[in-house]
Amino acid sequence: MNDIVIEVQHLGFKYPSAPKPTLGDIDFSVARGEFVSVVGPSGAGKTTLLNCISGLTRPTSGRVLVEGEAITAPSSKIGIVFQDYSRSLFPWLTAEKNVALPLGSRGLSAEEIRNRVSGALASVGLGGQEKKYPWEMSGGMQQRVAIARALALEPHVLIMDEPMASVDAQTRSDLEDLVLGIWAERGVTVILVTHDIDEAVYMSDRVVILSTPPTAVHDVMEVGLARPRHQLETKDDPDFGHLRSRLFTAIRELREFSAAKP
Numbered sequence: 001m002n003d004i005v006i007e008v009q010h011l012g013f014k015y016p017s018a019p020k021p022t023l024g025d026i027d028f029s030v031a032r033g034e035f036v037s038v039v040g041p042s043g044a045g046k047t048t049l050l051n052c053i054s055g056l057t058r059p060t061s062g063r064v065l066v067e068g069e070a071i072t073a074p075s076s077k078i079g080i081v082f083q084d085y086s087r088s089l090f091p092w093l094t095a096e097k098n099v100a101l102p103l104g105s106r107g108l109s110a111e112e113i114r115n116r117v118s119g120a121l122a123s124v125g126l127g128g129q130e131k132k133y134p135w136e137m138s139g140g141m142q143q144r145v146a147i148a149r150a151l152a153l154e155p156h157v158l159i160m161d162e163p164m165a166s167v168d169a170q171t172r173s174d175l176e177d178l179v180l181g182i183w184a185e186r187g188v189t190v191i192l193v194t195h196d197i198d199e200a201v202y203m204s205d206r207v208v209i210l211s212t213p214p215t216a217v218h219d220v221m222e223v224g225l226a227r228p229r230h231q232l233e234t235k236d237d238p239d240f241g242h243l244r245s246r247l248f249t250a251i252r253e254l255r256e257f258s259a260a261k262p
């Protein structure tokens, strides 16, 4: 039997200033240890959905359960990584202080905090870089600090909103493999929002395809490619090409359908 960790149940959301709901009725679940990507046309409400799942935004209707508990505010079970590391890291704090910051309010001993910070920085390959400031680091390194900060909370669920979008292509594939390594090692459940179709197929067990607003789940695609994945071999697999084409076509059709709507 699947151990369901995240249940998104008939989730709806309308921004007070918007004329119609952004999220109409979103329903899906994620099993423990699964890697699920969320894709959809621009403006579908992917970030809005992640904000609702992580408790940053209260849905207008429906609910999100994490390990059976309704999410009504940010939870220690959920770690979040945003796209823009330059806005999520504090430039006046070193890497280790940035990672330690959210742990301060958790009632942990100083030793436990030190262990978690060094373990998280080691997991993202930044052992020995603890004393560096964000402005002394490359974009990829800064994003790794942001990932370490989420990991130090030892979340059961990791929510990632376009975490690879602000770095160059080579750093992007390195970060993809880093995230897959952490996911495999820590057994954390991941929801990743991405605009990149290749990335969604490469990383995921399943891809949730959102429609246009008022948004619902248009389709869920099982990936089923062998793991561990490799940037060259996996992307050379004919099945990768088929999945990629299917996803590309679905999103293009959704965009065209939305553009043709009166």
Ligand SMILES: Nc1ncnc2c1ncn2[C@@H]1O[C@H](COP(=O)(O)OP(=O)(O)OP(=O)(O)O)[C@@H](O)[C@H]1O
Residues within 6 Å of the ligand: 015, 016, 017, 018, 022, 040, 041, 042, 043, 044, 045, 046, 047, 048, 049
């Ligand atoms: N605070 C807000 N107030 C009003 N409307 C908003 C607000 N934030 C987002 N929106 C609108 O809600 C819709 C969904 O936005 P959201 O950023 O969640 O979509 P997205 O799928 O993540 O977009 P993209 O793919 O372009 O990153 C968009 O039309 C956006 O303009």
